[in-house]
Structure formats: structure tokens, C-alpha cells
Amino acid sequence: MANNEVTTKATADTVRYLNPRVEISETEDAIFLAADMPGVGSNGANIELNDQILSLEGAVEKADNRPARHYRRRFTLTDTALLNLDAITAKMQHGVLQVEIPKAQKPKPRQIKITTA
Numbered sequence: 001m002a003n004n005e006v007t008t009k010a011t012a013d014t015v016r017y018l019n020p021r022v023e024i025s026e027t028e029d030a031i032f033l034a035a036d037m038p039g040v041g042s043n044g045a046n047i048e049l050n051d052q053i054l055s056l057e058g059a060v061e062k063a064d065n066r067p068a069r070h071y072r073r074r075f076t077l078t079d080t081a082l083l084n085l086d087a088i089t090a091k092m093q094h095g096v097l098q099v100e101i102p103k104a105q106k107p108k109p110r111q112i113k114i115t116t117a
Contacts, residue, residue, distance in 0.1 A: 017072040020056070020097075031083070033099040037071045042092040047099065049085060052077045056097055077101075 020035045033056070037045065040058035048055045054075045062068040077083060084102040091098050 015070055017070050020058070020071045020073055022056075022073055029103055031101040031103070033075075033097075033101075035071070035073060035097040035099070036095065037092075037097055038095040039069065040071065040092065040095060040097070045090075045092050045097050047088075047090050047097075049077075049088065052080055054099075054101075056099065058097060 020037050022036075023034045025032045025034075035056050035058075037058040037060075039060040044059045044061075046055075046057045048057075054077055056071075056073045056075075058071040060066075060069045077085075082104055084104045087102045089100045
């Protein structure tokens with residue numbers, strides 16, 4: 001079985017996943033992913049974070065003469081202590097799934113007051 005195929009035992013149907021093209025960029029405050037999933041709406045997209053694996057999935061149902069399409073791409077997030085995983089946001093716009101992974105706030109230096117006993 002090819003690396004991007006999944007067979008379900010219940011129906012023995014093979015689902016072929018397309019690996020969407022993903023642009024990754026980074027700023028001082030966040031990491032951004034933009035995955036091309038033409039035809040996928042926000043209801044057809046799914047994002048899951050399990051341990052350190054971020055999965056992006058999308059599906060377009062079969063319509064008229066067009067076959068169904070399934071997209072999937074997985075990323076291993078390293079150095080998760082540097083990321084704010086609870087604040088991940090995403091939006092779907094014109095067939096592009098846009099994901100923002102904020103970086104954790106770095107502790108700011110502070111003065112500690114010394115008291116006498």
C-alpha cells in the first residue's frame with residue numbers, strides 16, 4: 001500500500017489522500033501554515049493536535065462528474081515548550097487552510113525585592 005493510502009477494514013475501500021502544498025512561515029510571535037485544499041470549505045476541514053503531531057485534513061465530496069478528494073498533511077512539532085498550543089487558530093479562505101501557532105511568551109526580566117528578616 002502506498003504511503004498516502006488508507007484502507008478501512010469495514011468496507012475495504014481505499015481512500016487516497018492528496019498531500020496539499022503547504023507554505024510555512026515564521027515571525028517572532030508565531031508560526032504560520034497555509035495549506036492549499038481547493039474546493040474544501042470550513043465544514044470539510046479538520047485540524048487535530050495529538051501529542052506533538054499536527055494533522056491537517058480536508059475533504060471534498062463527490063459531485064456531478066468530479067470525484068471526491070481527500071487531503072491530509074501531518075507535521076511533528078518539536079520544542080513544543082516554545083509554542084502556545086492552547087492558542088492555535090485556523091481559518092479557511094478560498095480553499096486555503098490558514099493555521100497560526102503562537103509562540104509562548106518569553107519570561108521578561110524583573111527585579112526581585114529583597115526584604116530583611
